[in-house]
Every structure is written in C-alpha cells, then in structure tokens.
Amino acid sequence: MGHVVLLGDSIFDNAAYVPGGPAVIDHLTAALPHGWRETLLAVDGAGADDVATQLRSLPADATHLVVSAGGNDALGHSGLFRHGSAVIEPSATGGGKIARAVGRVATGHDFDSGGCRVYG
Numbered sequence: 001m002g003h004v005v006l007l008g009d010s011i012f013d014n015a016a017y018v019p020g021g022p023a024v025i026d027h028l029t030a031a032l033p034h035g036w037r038e039t040l041l042a043v044d045g046a047g048a049d050d051v052a053t054q055l056r057s058l059p060a061d062a063t064h065l066v067v068s069a070g071g072n073d074a075l076g077h078s079g080l081f082r083h084g085s086a087v088i089e090p091s092a093t094g095g096g097k098i099a100r101a102v103g104r105v106a107t108g109h110d111f112d113s114g115g116c117r118v119y120g
Contacts (some may be wrong), residue, residue: 001039002063005035006027007054011068037061047073 006012006025015023022030023111025040032038039062048069058065 001035001037002032003038003039003059003061004032004064005058005062006066007051007067008042009046009050009071009072010042010044011071012066013040013044013046016044030106042068045072047076049081 005102006028010017012024015025025038028038039059043050043054043059046054046069051069
C-alpha cells in the first residue's frame with residue numbers, strides 16, 4: 001500500500017482552473033492501484049518556500065512525495081523577460097531548499113529521501 005502526497009502550487013492544486021472537469025488529484029485517484037491513498041497539500045499560489053510549510057502537514061504514512069514548485073516564484077521575476085538581452089542564469093536554490101526540507105522530514109518517516117530528484 002502506498003500514499004502519494006502532492007506538494008507545491010497550482011500545477012497540482014488546479015481544481016479552480018478546470019471547472020467541471022477532473023483536477024490533477026482526481027486523475028491521480030483514478031490512476032492509483034487499489035488500496036493506495038492520495039493527499040493534496042499543494043496550494044494554488046504557493047511559492048517554493050511554502051513547500052516547507054506544507055511538509056508540516058505531511059501524513060505519517062506518506063510513501064511518495066511529488067513536488068511541483070517555483071512557477072509562482074518565476075512569475076515574480078517576469079519583468080526580466082521584458083528586457084531584450086537579459087541573461088538569466090539557472091539556479092538550484094529553490095530546488096535545493098525543497099530537497100533539504102524533504103530530507104529533514106524524511107528522517108521521521110518510513111521512506112528514503114535519497115530517491116529525491118530535483119529537476120529545474
């Protein structure tokens with residue numbers, strides 16, 4: 001039996017954007033094997049730093065964490081894209097914070113954060 005927890009922003013907490021249609025959590029519910037559970041902790045509008053707060057509500061039986069965060073942080077810097085020759089260096093800062101937060105929480109749960117992958 002597994003328990004998938006969705007953390008982050010409106011990529012997962014998207015019910016407001018699909019009125020009358022299935023939200024991500026509904027798709028996940030339908031796709032999970034019998035006996036598995038799902039929890040939506042992601043919050044529309046959340047930033048990368050908010051994931052640590054969401055982790056405080058992590059169910060004790062969580063086995064899989066899925067995080068999508070940073071889009072709202074990027075929107076906060078969208079003015080950079082209005083300059084013709086702006087160069088934006090990729091940064092793992094946000095992903096690093098998330099990975100460290102997951103690692104701290106993982107020590108109190110029955111899963112290994114060594115499987116944590118940060119894509120960005």
